[in-house]
Amino acid sequence: MNDSTPDPALLRPPIPAPLWLLAELTYRCPLHCPFCYNPVDYVKERAELTTRQWFGVMRQARQLGAAQLGFSGGEPLLRDDLEQLVGEARRLGFYTNLITSGIGLTEARLGRMKEGGLDHIQLSFQDSTREMNDFLSSTKTFDLKMRTARLIKQYEYPMVLNVVLHRFNLDHVGRIIEMALEMGVEYLELANTQYYGWGLVNREQLMPTREQLLQAEAVVNEMRSRIGNRMRILFVVPDYFEQRPKACMNGWASVFLGIAPDGTALPCHAARSLPGITFPNVRDVSVKDIWYASGAFNRYRGNAWMKAPCSGCPEKDKDFGGCRCQAYAMTGDAENADPVCAKSPQHGDVHAIVMHAQRTQKEQPLRTILFRTDANSRKIV
Ligand code: FES
Numbered sequence: 001m002n003d004s005t006p007d008p009a010l011l012r013p014p015i016p017a018p019l020w021l022l023a024e025l026t027y028r029c030p031l032h033c034p035f036c037y038n039p040v041d042y043v044k045e046r047a048e049l050t051t052r053q054w055f056g057v058m059r060q061a062r063q064l065g066a067a068q069l070g071f072s073g074g075e076p077l078l079r080d081d082l083e084q085l086v087g088e089a090r091r092l093g094f095y096t097n098l099i100t101s102g103i104g105l106t107e108a109r110l111g112r113m114k115e116g117g118l119d120h121i122q123l124s125f126q127d128s129t130r131e132m133n134d135f136l137s138s139t140k141t142f143d144l145k146m147r148t149a150r151l152i153k154q155y156e157y158p159m160v161l162n163v164v165l166h167r168f169n170l171d172h173v174g175r176i177i178e179m180a181l182e183m184g185v186e187y188l189e190l191a192n193t194q195y196y197g198w199g200l201v202n203r204e205q206l207m208p209t210r211e212q213l214l215q216a217e218a219v220v221n222e223m224r225s226r227i228g229n230r231m232r233i234l235f236v237v238p239d240y241f242e243q244r245p246k247a248c249m250n251g252w253a254s255v256f257l258g259i260a261p262d263g264t265a266l267p268c269h270a271a272r273s274l275p276g277i278t279f280p281n282v283r284d285v286s287v288k289d290i291w292y293a294s295g296a297f298n299r300y301r302g303n304a305w306m307k308a309p310c311s312g313c314p315e316k317d318k319d320f321g322g323c324r325c326q327a328y329a330m331t332g333d334a335e336n337a338d339p340v341c342a343k344s345p346q347h348g349d350v351h352a353i354v355m356h357a358q359r360t361q362k363e364q365p366l367r368t369i370l371f372r373t374d375a376n377s378r379k380i381v
Contacts, residue, residue: 017065018257032138032371046262060287069094077104090117102148166206192238196270207357245322245338252300270325
């Protein structure tokens with residue numbers, strides 16, 4: 001390089017700060033949902049980070065500019081130190097969000113978290129009916145969740161409800177919206193299943209038909225106009241039914257920093273499914289080096305890694321080539337375009353999966369659903 005040649009590092013756009021830190025405190029969970037995106041081999045994980053180690057992660061991420069902190073899992077309430085973590089997060093200046101099934105949220109714990117400065121709670125339900133909720137979670141938890149929802153209201157949190165949709169509950173969408181209204185929900189997230197982790201294992205059983213989806217969307221739109229501003233409803237369409245991919249994680253390592261229970265740092269929830277990448281661990285490497293300098297986080301950052309059709313696509317800075325994990329799961333190569341995109345040469349495979357699901361729902365008895373359990377986890381691996 002002579003004096004007039006610019007340093008290539010200076011030509012790269014600056015790396016933005018990790019704005020959103022997701023602390024997956026534990027993969028342990030009292031529920032057994034077959035659509036869970038946690039890894040199917042989670043029992044192989046190293047021990048969970050200690051309270052002190054989480055404090056260190058939060059402090060370092062905050063110094064890098066992280067502003068929002070989600071506590072999730074598994075079920076984060078299974079950690080006895082959750083209140084301490086919430087308090088420390090508030091002290092550091094994070095906006096905090098608890099993502100929970102509600103199981104284990106007693107009034108005493110909620111009171112302590114409110115006092116500690118918890119800003120926001122997202123409660124999940126599996127369905128509007130006790131039967132389906134309890135079937136899908138493989139527990140008797142519907143009434144318990146109802147009690148938790150009342151507690152959340154009582155403590156004057158904005159009520160944010162999340163329901164994952166699939167073949168078994170899409171037809172209940174109107175009733176789910178009514179249930180949310182009765183509960184005083186302010187924001188309802190109806191998120192169609194994304195096929196990662198246990199969701200991918202159960203894809204054939206969970207995939208809805210196109211008619212189911214269209215019908216559910218029509219119900220949502222009709223109820224939205226009836227309800228007005230009383231409750232906001234987000235309906236996330238499953239991307240297998242789309243022609244363009246989702247901008248997964250808003251681009252690899254662009255805003256999202258996930259820390260798994262054992263301290264492994266991940267640019268998305270499913271990244272560990274990708275072969276050939278060693279993800280750094282906060283026990284060994286500083287959060288700053290992980291974010292800016294690690295091979296794993298730089299692997300698919302920006303668009304220099306792309307090949308055709310993504311490299312020549314005018315939409316590449318909008319959708320970032322879609323989802324790396326989905327590209328790998330469906331094509332065997334994480335550098336391929338996400339096959340959900342109609343420009344992908346493998347797009348026909350996505351269509352075939354949708355059509356297959358359509359046929360199985362109409363003609364054949366379903367394969368057995370594999371509920372998330374430690375025992376199954378060992379069996380699959
Ligand atoms: Fe990993 Fe989309 S879930 S990149």
